[in-house]
Amino acid sequence: MPVISESRIYNKLSYVYDGLMKSVDFNVWTRYILDIAKINATKNSSFLELAAGTCRMAVKINTVYPDLIATDFSLPMMQIDKKNSLKKVCCSMLNLPFKTKFDFIYCTFDSINYLQTKKELITLFSEIESLLDGDGVFTFDASLENNSLEFTEEQVTEDKFDGNSFKRINCYDKEKRIHTNIFYIKNADGKKYKEVHKQKIYEFETYFNLINKAGLLVKECYDGFTFSDGSPESERVQFIIGKNKV
Ligand SMILES: C[S@@+](CC[C@H](N)C(=O)[O-])C[C@H]1O[C@@H](n2cnc3c(N)ncnc32)[C@H](O)[C@@H]1O
Structure with a gap:
């Protein structure tokens, strides 16, 4: 899915958030x-x-x-x-x-x-x-950290919600203790966005x-x-x- 624009976190993801959480x-x-x-x-x-x-x-x-x-x-x-x-x-x-x-x-x-x-x-x-x-x-x-360790090897999922589709790449960097989710979102009118979410695992x-x-x-x-x-x-x-x- 080619990227058109990078969006601030939880901006374009809002279109599919409730689907992501199903x-x-x-x-x-x-x-x-x-x-x-x-x-x-x-x-x-x-x-x-x-x-x-x-x-x-x-x-x-x-x-x-x-x-x-x-x-x-x-x-x-x-x-x-x-x-x-x-x-x-x-x-x-x-x-x-x-x-x-x-x-x-x-x-x-x-x-x-x-x-x-x-x-x-x-x-x-x-x-x-x-x-x-x-x-x-x-x-x-x-x-x-025990919630992130299964993602030390990248996992990819794709789904659809409410006329929008999304791809999620989920991975954990154990050294930096950063859990990253990269979302590619295609909304109902065909526009494509990318959001990179980083969470610190203290x-x-x-x-x-x-x-x-x-x-x-x-x-x-x-x-x-x-x-x-x-x-x-x-x-x-x-x-x-x-x-x-x-
Ligand atoms: C995983 S979602 C959880 C949302 C909600 N609590 C739920 O259970 O569905 C994380 C939320 O944190 C918000 N968020 C992240 N950093 C924030 C900050 N510094 N201040 C306020 N909200 C923030 C995002 O916008 C997003 O809605």
């Missing part, structure tokens, strides 16, 4: 976040979602927790579902434009791994520290160090989708973070 069970994922919220929030809590994408989870969470704002730095992603009545703000998680505090902030599906440097991670955690209410909680998942301990540095506290770190302890061997871990009050 094997992901958003009900299970949402249930897990709701279970975490049940322990850490109340019905009246203020919720903020970071990197909400096409807002499929936000729509479901919003039915239980009405005070919710969904954010993402990709306007095309946030505009895919025009029917929902969510409060949405298009912004980077590294520069959150809010003056009020939140009780529950969440970020799902490897979105944290899009932050390329430890400096960016610290910036995020510092933003969270200033936006979290005293007893508030920030929960996010992070993809660890070491398990890095999260603990940087969270502490930003004045936050790891309350729990679960093995993904469970309430058992996570470890460096986990494929995905789920952090539950609070403010460090001492």
Whole structure:
């Protein structure tokens, strides 16, 4: 598929994102976040979602927790579902434009791994520290190396969604700890685009160090989708973070 133009990440991919995710069970994922919220929030809590994408989870969470704002730095992603009545703000998680505090902030599906440097991670955690209410909680998942190792040899898939087609080249550079997805997207009117997505696979301990540095506290770190302890061997871990009050 010849390339016509290189696009910013999650710009043209928005056409096919929900197709790309068809094997992901958003009900299970949402249930897990709701279970975490049940322990850490109340019905009246203020919720903020970071990197909400096409807002499929936000729509479901919003039915239980009405005070919710969904954010993402990709306007095309946030505009895919025009029917929902969510409060949405298009912004980077590294520069959150809010003056009020939140009780529950969440970020799902490897979105944290899009932050390329430890400096960016610290910036995020510092933003969270200033936006979290005293007893508030920030929960996010992070993809660890065991989730990437099967891609040390490049894998290629192709699919179609909603009149658009796409090819995905998926590979992991173990030395640089960078997981790359290259997408070639052909949209319904025949235009062709390329997006290169790079995700940094941080070491398990890095999260603990940087969270502490930003004045936050790891309350729990679960093995993904469970309430058992996570470890460096986990494929995905789920952090539950609070403010460090001492
Ligand atoms: C894998 S998608 C996950 C989307 C959504 N959470 C879901 O579960 O479908 C990653 C999302 O992160 C967003 N993203 C990446 N870096 C970001 C940043 N610095 N600030 C805000 N959003 C970001 C992308 O636009 C994209 O929507």
